[in-house]
Amino acid sequence: MRHSSFPQIDSGLEVTLSQVLQDWYAQHRRLLPWRAVPGVRQDPYLVWISEIMLQQTTVATVLPYFTRFLATFPTVTALAHASRDTVLQVWQGLGYYARVRHLHQTAQILEEREGIFPQTTIALQALPGIGPYTAAAIASMAFGVPVLARDANVNRLLSRLSREAGDFVTGDLFSRSVLPGDINQALMDIGALYCRARETACLSCPLRDFCAMYREKRGQKIRPIPKIKSKSRRYAVFFYVQAQDCLLLERRPERGLLGGLYGLPTTSWKKEETEEAPPSALSFLSSWQEGPSFIYHFTHFLLHVRVQKAQLSQLVPFSRPDWFWVPKEQLSHHALPTVFRKAL
Numbered sequence: 001m002r003h004s005s006f007p008q009i010d011s012g013l014e015v016t017l018s019q020v021l022q023d024w025y026a027q028h029r030r031l032l033p034w035r036a037v038p039g040v041r042q043d044p045y046l047v048w049i050s051e052i053m054l055q056q057t058t059v060a061t062v063l064p065y066f067t068r069f070l071a072t073f074p075t076v077t078a079l080a081h082a083s084r085d086t087v088l089q090v091w092q093g094l095g096y097y098a099r100v101r102h103l104h105q106t107a108q109i110l111e112e113r114e115g116i117f118p119q120t121t122i123a124l125q126a127l128p129g130i131g132p133y134t135a136a137a138i139a140s141m142a143f144g145v146p147v148l149a150r151d152a153n154v155n156r157l158l159s160r161l162s163r164e165a166g167d168f169v170t171g172d173l174f175s176r177s178v179l180p181g182d183i184n185q186a187l188m189d190i191g192a193l194y195c196r197a198r199e200t201a202c203l204s205c206p207l208r209d210f211c212a213m214y215r216e217k218r219g220q221k222i223r224p225i226p227k228i229k230s231k232s233r234r235y236a237v238f239f240y241v242q243a244q245d246c247l248l249l250e251r252r253p254e255r256g257l258l259g260g261l262y263g264l265p266t267t268s269w270k271k272e273e274t275e276e277a278p279p280s281a282l283s284f285l286s287s288w289q290e291g292p293s294f295i296y297h298f299t300h301f302l303l304h305v306r307v308q309k310a311q312l313s314q315l316v317p318f319s320r321p322d323w324f325w326v327p328k329e330q331l332s333h334h335a336l337p338t339v340f341r342k343a344l
């Protein structure tokens, strides 16, 4: 008997979780336009586009956008050579426009490498907009790398299967797999179809014989997880302007969030993501560089931040009384909230 972090079904022949996932995927997977047939490696371009679109968005919403995007940009080359305006136009309606900016930027980087995707998660993560999850999805589905693609849904499912959440032995999952990507996609599908956040369908779930949560509640109805009110979202661009080892800071208005504290100049924090111009006092600057993007959790909302950077050759005086040049080594002397520190 092999040792595993997951239980095995004892039926004379050992049946592993990995085998059940593969069999289930072969017969019952969701038919999606970016997927290949089971056991066949997927096109990395299709995996990449679909995974970026699926961030923060449901499969049903993504399907028409995916079809239109692929019809317009069928290859990395087509995407790389398209104008930014055209790409934004085709993406329009999907929101989270930082994603498409990174998508376009990455296509141009790949085009310089003859359109060839890197095959390791580390090399994939070096590309703009590709984080650990997307890198694992591309590597496992397109290149057969045995790595778990763990988004919130897969993490939830695995933590219900094994009470020792976070302690997964991926070798167990991928040991007999023809293609690790099929295992990942089976987990994604079962998470979406049976093991949803607020509602489980344990009696028909193909993994119930492996499931710690099901065993503990056998004979009882698993209580739905109480609804968690989802936080609203806001969007802002922070402007990181430096000159001669000084950084431009703004003292925020006394009234309002983070009132009276220091921060980077920002756009207003809008409820929808739109292209925002810098404050008029910075309109003379034309060469902005894309800085980091991140999401910051305030108590009542999530702030999506995109940082734009510019370098000046000298300390330009501004007529705004709330703007200051501050030597970087003196930043710690100013009350700079964490949301701004994350952008430094």
Ligand code: SF4
Pocket (backbone or CB within 6 Å): 157, 160, 161, 194, 195, 196, 200, 201, 202, 203, 205, 206, 207, 208, 211, 212, 213, 214
């Ligand atoms: S048996 Fe229930 S809790 Fe366990 S994986 Fe399936 S749906 Fe989720």
